[in-house]
């Protein structure tokens with residue numbers, strides 16, 4: 001008798017839980033756009049995220065992954081997210097500065113000296129605060145992914161000293177900090193969306209560009225670039241964002257599925273990116289690029305020249321944010 005009741009009770013509970021779950025998840029289609037090719041660290045992590053979301057929502061939430069900037073450049077996709085025409089994207093924080101000036105903090109040249117520092121600061125309180133600055137602009141930031149330390153490539157000459165940047169027509173991201181930084185260093189900096197970069201290099205509309213090793217490989221820049229200079233001049237993150245308009249229509253359970261999957265994808269993406277980056281330089285050499293290291297003293301000279309740019313960043317992000325980031329870097333460095 002008792003067992004019978006217990007079984008009946010348990011069945012009722014399971015039914016109730018099932019009913020709640022079914023209500024919690026509506027059929028959803030998530031269009032998740034990104035700029036790099038499918039066979040890239042960005043593409044791999046987007047697909048990992050998609051699988052995770054489908055699994056955790058019992059197949060109710062379907063993620064359509066769309067690479068190659070087929071949905072548009074970073075800034076075009078941002079507008080689609082704000083308008084609600086696209087649900088998710090991943091792109092450089094640098095392309096968000098026009099919308100959220102605080103994002104410029106991540107463009108500070110030579111801000112981080114290691115990925116350990118980057119992780120600690122980005123995932124810590126000040127990283128969260130900067131991420132939250134997107135919400136009033138119509139986007140919800142979920143997590144930062146690694147794009148990585150950026151290095152210079154060009155067709156003119158190896159960059160062995162500050163003066164070698166003189167007159168190099170260098171594509172930069174559409175962002176004032178990058179523009180001012182490279183102008184200050186003597187380059188002829190030209191802002192262009194990433195989606196137009198390969199063609200610009202191929203047609204010699206520009207001489208060079210700067211991006212992490214991973215992207216030099218996945219985007220096949222080695223086919224159209226001769227020199228690679230290991231400069232590590234800035235660590236630039238990617239950020240995974242959701243349309244706020246769409247986000248506000250989701251149930252708490254649906255939001256949680258996206259948030260949890262985003263955290264898992266962050267762990268996956270950083271590990272994958274670092275493994276690839278560790279092997280990339282050797283591969284870039286076998287592809288025929290001539291590689292040199294920027295001497296530390298020359299990196300120091302560049303850094304010294306960028307004092308005014310840094311002051312400008314502090315002004316546009318606010319002194320409070322600037323100071324908090326400096327303090328967080330210091331703390332991470334000491335660990």
Ligand code: TK8
Pocket residue numbers: 034035036074091092147173193194210211215
């Ligand atoms: C991809 C870009 C890219 C970035 C750039 O859409 O533009 O150079 O590094 O990763 O966000």
